[in-house]
Amino acid sequence: MNAVSSFFHGIGDRFRGLPRWARIVLMVAAVVFVYFLPILNPPLITTTDSDFGAVLFTCAMYALVAIGLNIVIGYAGLLDLGYIGFFAIGAYTVGVLGSQHAKLPLLLCIPAAMVVTLISGVILGAPTLRVRGDYLAIVTLGFGEIVRLILINAGGLTNGNRGISNIPTPPGVDLFEIPKIRWEGLTAFVDLDNTTTFLKFGVTDSVPYYWLALTLVGVVLFLDWRMQNSRVGRAWEATREDEDAAELMGVPTFRFKLLAFATGAAIGGLSGALFATKQQFINPDNFTILYSVLFVAMVVVGGQGNRWGVILAAALLTWAPEKFRFLSDARFLLFGLALMALAIFRPQGLLPPRRSVRASKADAETEVLEEGVARA
Amino acid sequence: MDFSLLFNHFWEFTITGLAFGAIYALIALGYTLVYGVLRLINFAHSEVFMWGGFAAVWVLLAFGASQASGLGIVGLLVVAFATAMAASALVALGLEFVAYRPLRKRNSPPLIALISAIGASYTLSETMGLRDKPFKLLGIDNKMVDYVGRPREASPFGLNIETKRLFHVFDYQVSNKDLIVLGSAIVMMILLDQFMQRSRLGRGIRAVAQDPESAAMMGVNRDRVIRLTFVIGGAMAGAAAVMYLLKVEQIRYNSGFLLGVKAFTAAVLGGIGNLRGALLGGFILGVAENYGQAIFGGQWKDVVAFTLLVVILLFRPTGLLGESLGKARA
Numbered sequence: 103m104n105a106v107s108s109f110f111h112g113i114g115d116r117f118r119g120l121p122r123w124a125r126i127v128l129m130v131a132a133v134v135f136v137y138f139l140p141i142l143n144p145p146l147i148t149t150t151d152s153d154f155g156a157v158l159f160t161c162a163m164y165a166l167v168a169i170g171l172n173i174v175i176g177y178a179g180l181l182d183l184g185y186i187g188f189f190a191i192g193a194y195t196v197g198v199l200g201s202q203h204a205k206l207p208l209l210l211c212i213p214a215a216m217v218v219t220l221i222s223g224v225i226l227g228a229p230t231l232r233v234r235g236d237y238l239a240i241v242t243l244g245f246g247e248i249v250r251l252i253l254i255n256a257g258g259l260t261n262g263n264r265g266i267s268n269i270p271t272p273p274g275v276d277l278f279e280i281p282k283i284r285w286e287g288l289t290a291f292v293d294l295d296n297t298t299t300f301l302k303f304g305v306t307d308s309v310p311y312y313w314l315a316l317t318l319v320g321v322v323l324f325l326d327w328r329m330q331n332s333r334v335g336r337a338w339e340a341t342r343e344d345e346d347a348a349e350l351m352g353v354p355t356f357r358f359k360l361l362a363f364a365t366g367a368a369i370g371g372l373s374g375a376l377f378a379t380k381q382q383f384i385n386p387d388n389f390t391i392l393y394s395v396l397f398v399a400m401v402v403v404g405g406q407g408n409r410w411g412v413i414l415a416a417a418l419l420t421w422a423p424e425k426f427r428f429l430s431d432a433r434f435l436l437f438g439l440a441l442m443a444l445a446i447f448r449p450q451g452l453l454p455p456r457r458s459v460r461a462s463k464a465d466a467e468t469e470v471l472e473e474g475v476a477r478a
Numbered sequence: 479m480d481f482s483l484l485f486n487h488f489w490e491f492t493i494t495g496l497a498f499g500a501i502y503a504l505i506a507l508g509y510t511l512v513y514g515v516l517r518l519i520n521f522a523h524s525e526v527f528m529w530g531g532f533a534a535v536w537v538l539l540a541f542g543a544s545q546a547s548g549l550g551i552v553g554l555l556v557v558a559f560a561t562a563m564a565a566s567a568l569v570a571l572g573l574e575f576v577a578y579r580p581l582r583k584r585n586s587p588p589l590i591a592l593i594s595a596i597g598a599s600y601t602l603s604e605t606m607g608l609r610d611k612p613f614k615l616l617g618i619d620n621k622m623v624d625y626v627g628r629p630r631e632a633s634p635f636g637l638n639i640e641t642k643r644l645f646h647v648f649d650y651q652v653s654n655k656d657l658i659v660l661g662s663a664i665v666m667m668i669l670l671d672q673f674m675q676r677s678r679l680g681r682g683i684r685a686v687a688q689d690p691e692s693a694a695m696m697g698v699n700r701d702r703v704i705r706l707t708f709v710i711g712g713a714m715a716g717a718a719a720v721m722y723l724l725k726v727e728q729i730r731y732n733s734g735f736l737l738g739v740k741a742f743t744a745a746v747l748g749g750i751g752n753l754r755g756a757l758l759g760g761f762i763l764g765v766a767e768n769y770g771q772a773i774f775g776g777q778w779k780d781v782v783a784f785t786l787l788v789v790i791l792l793f794r795p796t797g798l799l800g801e802s803l804g805k806a807r808a
Contacts, residue, residue, distance in 0.1 A: 175589075181589060181592070229788070230791070230792075232795070233795045237746060237791055239519065239592070240739075241787065241788055243739060244739070244784035244787055244788065247739070247784060248781050251777070251780055254777065255778060255781075398593070398596070402589065402590070402593045406589075431608060434600055434604045434607075435600070435601060435604035435605060437597075438596075438599070439597065440597070441600065442577055442594050442597035442598055443597075444593070445577075445581060445590050446580045449581070449586045449587070449590040
């Protein structure tokens with residue numbers, strides 16, 4: 103398993119070693135490839151039993167979730183088991199404002215969803231972030247369940263179990279058709295019958311939603327990167343590693359924890375809003391606590407604190423069950439076994455952050471120096 | 479909001495709340511014991527409970543319990559308790575061996591142990607949900623249909639105990655089931671409390687909870703103590719499963735989850751790592767959510783339970799009786 107990590111880090115080092123123009127070309131090529139995935143339908147990757155565009159959309163949406171939760175768990179070290187609560191609040195804000203009680207356009211609903219989840223993150227975080235880490239896990243678990251129960255029971259606001267339908271879609275333009283590619287063996291055919299209309303947010307075609315989600319992932323990634331490399335990011339890291347020491351150094355740890363919690367919540371709300379507009383119908387069953395567990399698994403599997411790792415894990419954990427649909431009965435069983443195996447054999451996740459890899463290497467070296475080679 | 483319902487049926491809500499609280503309390507013991515010794519939230523404990531319940535259902539099926547009457551019922555109930563406790567203890571022991579011991583050997587951080595626990599929880603509950611598959615492969619699923627047929631549906635308890643009203647407590651007539659549940663729970667709690675306080679093994683558990691290194695230096699075998707805590711916690715969860723079956727009369731492969739969360743809430747409420755705290759927390763939670771149900775309506779029952787947890791954590795973060803298995807003397 104160590105080979106996996108050194109393989110990826112090897113790629114990372116190679117990449118950093120390239121000249122600037124080559125890095126830009128490679129990055130642009132990668133971005134174009136990811137955008138065109140649903141058009142290319144590459145064999146081996148594409149899913150045969152379910153719509154590949156829809157699977158990719160879900161991957162991108164969960165990637166957004168994982169980035170948001172990574173801020174909470176990976177950067178600030180707060181275990182949040184109720185993230186689905188924020189996701190649900192985001193989705194329902196869009197549902198309530200866009201369809202159930204008002205007919206606001208989606209472009210107003212999405213910022214509103216983020217603001218509402220941000221506020222709910224502060225409301226939940228302000229009292230609970232003062233308690234110890236283990237308790238936070240269980241309080242947030244309870245929060246996720248409370249949100250779902252309120253969605254069911256506050257029928258006047260949320261229409262209860264019947265859910266909300268006719269959620270608005272993003273405004274689109276019908277410009278031109280893009281034919282998809284069909285593969286037979288290793289030969290590619292341009293399939294003129296199976297096309298996607300550029301930026302028509304309809305009901306059946308998921309590809310434009312995938313592009314929207316992917317663009318949002320890009321924007322959030324950029325903000326995430328700027329934030330982690332700022333004073334805020336360093337404050338989070340200090341708080342995570344040793345809260346008392348950070349406090350002594352003058353970091354107002356509580357305020358930074360609250361900031362991480364609220365930022366994560368707002369990103370969760372954004373992905374919930376995406377979910378709502380794609381589905382156009384939501385009900386409380388979409389937001390069970392099992393998803394919270396899945397989200398945490400994404401962050402931990404990917405390697406807490408590494409944004410590329412958690413994106414990879416989010417995509418993998420979404421894509422694999424769709425790809426191996428024939429195992430659908432046993433997929434939660436396999437998921438459980440995989441989590442256990444991961445915890446036992448690779449506790450740092452698939453792609454641990456470079457800094458923590460360096461730190462553990464330095465620790466090992468110190469150990470060798472102090473205790474001799476035989477111990478280490 | 480409707481207070482008249484609560485005032486008119488106060489004792490009914492109190493006693494049924496206490497009966498459910500006893501179930502929460504017994505499950506909470508498992509959480510609190512493991513947390514006290516290992517500082518680990520044993521997320522899979524709810525599945526240990528569920529497996530115990532199924533073991534009881536199966537053994538009753540094997541004995542043909544649906545035709546039993548009179549003294550036979552009493553005997554079968556004892557058999558069900560014994561089987562469930564043994565099965566749950568075994569599952570808990572296996573859980574410790576597979577999911578937690580390898581992590582302990584590597585000094586993994588707590589979050590990783592929690593991930594392993596979540597994985598184990600999925601594995602255990604899905605194994606129960608897919609239990610017909612191996613029998614289908616062997617081609618004997620028709621013979622075993624009572625045991626493994628329709629694994630995603632609820633399995634009935636199988637022991638027909640009529641609900642008899644025995645005596646009045648003010649306006650509520652206490653039923654025989656309430657009596658069995660509360661009585662056996664209290665007996666078990668007293669036994670466990672005395673075991674922890676007086677026996678050598680109990681002292682060992684408390685010593686490890688208080689300070690693992692000093693305990694090891696004084697000759698306490700830490701691994702054995704950990705195994706013991708899992709066995710005890712499992713046995714209590716198994717007993718709770720039979721009580722749950724008595725009250726609810728059926729169990730599903732995913733019955734454990736909500737009960738587990740509630741029981742953990744109870745453990746935190748009383749002060750995690752504190753045995754008497756877990757018992758108190760369980761009873762308070764059971765009664766409080768019943769009162770909440772009376773006042774706000776049944777659909778808000780779980781909301782009341784979780785809100786109570788948040789409020790308690792705000793005003794008394796260490797729980798009602800304080801934390802620490804070692805320091806609180808039990």
